Amino acid sequence: MKTQLERHENIILRQENDKLRAENGVMKDAMANPVCNSCGGPAIPGQISFEEHQLRIENARLKDELNRICTLANKFLGRPISSLASPISLPNSTSGLELGVGRNGIGSLSAGGSGLPMGLNLGDGVSSSSPMMPLIKSSTGMLGNEMPYERSMYIDLAMAAMDELVKMAQADSPLWIKTLDGGTEILNHEEYRAFSCIGTKPSNFVTEGTRDTCMHRWAEMFSCLVARASAIDMISSGMGGTRNGALQVMHAELQVLSPLVPVRPLKFLRFCKQHQEGVWAVVDVSIDINQEGSNTNAFLNCRRFPSGCIIQDMPNNCSKVTWIEHSEYDENTVHHLFWQLLRSGMGFGAQRWLATLQRQCECLAFLISSTNSIEDHTGLGTNGKKSMLKLAQRMIDNFCAGVSASSVRKWDKLCVNNVSEDLRVMARKSVDDPGEPAGIVLSGSTSVWLPVSRHRLFDFLRDEQLRDQWDVLSKTHKMQLMLRIAKSQGGGNCVSLLRANVIDANENTMLMLQESWSDASGSLVVYAPVDPASMSAVMRGGDSAYVALLPSGFAILPGGPPGCGMVKTEGNGCDDGGCFLTVGFQILGSNYPAAKLDVQSINTVNTLVSHTIEKIKSALQVP
Incomplete structure (x- = not known):
């Protein structure tokens, strides 16, 4: 009995010993070829820093993410896109991980491409060799877990668009x-x-x-x-x-x-x-x-x-x-x-x-050239010219915002039964803006086609001597040119300061700031009444931001008669067959921002726009 028990115990110990030997062999093999359990890459215990180990894990995650993004980009772009051919190498420094995304640097999706016969020799097209485009860090942290898929898709889309443009x-x-x-x-x-x-x-x-x-x-x-x-x-x-x-x-x-x-x-x-x-x-x-x-x-x-x-x-x-x-x-x-x-x-x-x-x-080029002399009989200095040009640019910007109803200003569209659908009337409150009077600003604008040459209409509207034929403010007093800052060789591109010819010395002198320009795409004449004291400060180089003005004016676009089937344009953009005239007015509907507008104020804008168009037609003998 004792001998049998010892033999049985010996067999069990021998089996445990064999099991330990096998485990020992597996451990030796693992130590000889270490593998990271998270990323699957080689790892040497004791010789890899914690930061580098984390980078390897991040690298594996990014490769997996890139494969998914390429699959999505393939769906959106409609062409096959492969992921990076080789794994992303680790940087020498462990302070951060910079990921380069793209093929051939920041090249296009296609390795092909040809040089441009127009003189653009691009070598291999858009895929010219250039360093990889670094991705900057987002506001939430380093690119990595926080990097959204859309940003990588944007990169591929941008490169595809660049390829197509070239x-x-x-x-x-x-x-x-x-x-x-x-x-x-x-x-x-x-x-x-x-x-x-x-x-x-x-x-x-x-x-x-x-x-x-x-x-x-x-x-x-x-x-x-x-x-x-x-x-x-x-x-x-x-x-x-x-x-x-x-x-x-x-x-x-x-x-x-x-x-x-x-x-x-x-x-x-x-x-x-x-x-x-x-x-x-x-x-x-x-x-x-x-x-x-x-x-x-x-x-x-x-x-x-x-x-x-x-x-x-x-x-x-x-x-x-x-x-x-x-x-x-x-x-x-x-x-x-x-x-x-x-x-x-x-x-x-x-x-x-x-x-x-x-x-x-x-x-x-004209304004900065020392060889061009600007007629200035008032002794306007360089700072005064810059201040006037800046004020005129603000006037143009405000006029465009009122005509197009862009989100630069918060306009409320007004609908009145007796106002034409083609006339857009809007209102907004002006409270804390020193560049315009406080109150409720009304804007009215519309566009009509006129069988008049664009250049003839432009010359008519910008001429201060003919202003009384269409301008209500100039009906009683002729406008005289006080100052003109030319912006090109021709007289049409300029900023002018006009003054009403006052007969009675007790009357207040009204000043009008006006800018006009014309190019192949169209013409513009914009003006605004300005306070004489404020303009005096601007002409001495003062800050133009405190000059309150509400712009009005005209935009002229080339175009043939309605239904002609094409736009008749010549090399310089002129159109002898007719043009589109946009009329825009901004007036102060009320001096109190909290006031409610009545129908009379809206009718005033409607009448102002329609009567101005009729006066222009009459002056140019348009049926």
Whole structure:
């Protein structure tokens, strides 16, 4: 019995010993080839710091996230996108993890691409070799767990848009068709559908695609085209202290100076890239461009396909600018009078952007040139000129905001039975703004087509000697030119200060500030009564922000007669067949912001607008 028990116990001990030997062998193998349980990568206990170990875990998570994002981007962009070919290498420093996203640096989705015959030799196209675009840290912390999927999708969308913009800018591209007059180019929609992978166009949208090229020295702001713009998110601020690789999410409102054309609100990406020395490109593209059913958002009545400009340095200290505008919009929101104008590109198209850019550049060049003398018999100094120009710019901005009803100002639309539907009457309260009188501001504007040459109408409206033929304020007193600051070689682009010819010495002298300009895209004449004491301070270089004014004026757009089927334009944008006249007035309806408006105040604006149009027609002998 004792011998049998010892034999049985010996067998059990031998089995336990074999089990321990096997476990020991497994432990030795594990120590020879350590594996991280979280990320699956190799790990050497005691030789990897805690920070690096965490980075390896984060690296594995980011690779998994990137694969998911590529799958989503493939769905949105409609083309295959692969994840990074090789795992992301660990940085030498463990102070942070920088993730480079993209193929061939910040290149396009396609490795192909051709140089541009127009002089842009981009090597391998958009996919030129350049350092990776760094992603900046978000406001909530380092990119990582907080990084939303949309930001990576934005990067792919921006690069795809840049690729498309550069290809569309090629001089001999079949994507563009010359118009009958040979002056402009319009998009070949059939070719574009085969060229680009875009979302399905909503049934109620029409397409507007234009391209234009010109020479410029530098770019300026487009105050009469862009009603409002703001940056929502900065995904990348660029590299090396430049804008190369800058990518941001923006919101903007584009406007045509007519109450019959609604403002175009856009949420888009802006991507800047330097393709080579002296060649830059800036592309904008709507964020929801590839999402099916994106038109369900009632706030957006249009979407912008890859649009923007390519800027190339020229040897004569100028820049060659090629501009492309491509968008789709709901035409039913636009008055039928302006359908052909928008389709031709004279509303939001490349022609208008370049015409505005060229005019601003010429103005800046003229104002800063020491060889040009400005007639100034009042001894106006440099500071006085700057202050007057700043005041005139504020006047223009306020006029545009009142006509287009952009969100720059909070307007309330007023509806009255006896007011025409084509006349838009709005009201807002002015309380703490020193730049305008306190009270309730009324705005009335409308647009009509006139069978008059645009240049003839412009010369008539800006001439102070003819002002009494249409201006109620100048009916009893002729207006005389007191001061004029020229902004170009011609006399049409200028800021003027007019003074009423007062016969009685006891009467108060009324001053009128006026700015006028004209380019290939249209003309503008805006004016506002100003206080003589305030203007005296401005002319001495004082702060113009405290000068209260309410602007009124006219915007003139080229356009043929309604139903003509096309907009007749010549190389310089003139239109002898007729033009669109927008009339806009802003008046003080009440001196008390808390007061209630009555019907009489609205009728006053209605009468002022309609009588002004009738007087202009009568003076120009329009039936």
